[in-house]
Amino acid sequence: MSAHHIPDASALIAWRKSSHSGPDNGDCLEVADGYPGLTPVRDSKNPTGPALLFGAAAWSAFVEDVKG
Template sequence: MEEVNQTTMTWRKSTRSNGSGNCVEVTDNLPGVVGLRDSKDPTGPTLAFEPNSWAAFIRAVKDETLNC
């Protein structure tokens, strides 16, 4: 996978986060990739997912059908 310049990413976290800084941030403003990172370590590693895989994960969480 090619490296992505993280400065071009627009990160956001849940509106339900409580401001403690213990959040997961997501970016989806790049074509073909959804990024995920730890808000406590914004310069740390970023996980990358294909948009279809990310959408399926979110759908399973919302539908409470995620099997871990």
């Protein structure tokens, strides 16, 4: 695991989609819970592809920007 990504997101567990995701499995991001201080994020259509790792402050800023 590097400081900013991992090459195979399936190595992590506890992935979940937003409750706002539609039922058709379209363009969705998934986040993994249980990694203190980090929020792993992957493309739901590519579960064995890379995952980006966001620090707590960066993830909070991203979520607030999306909400706004």
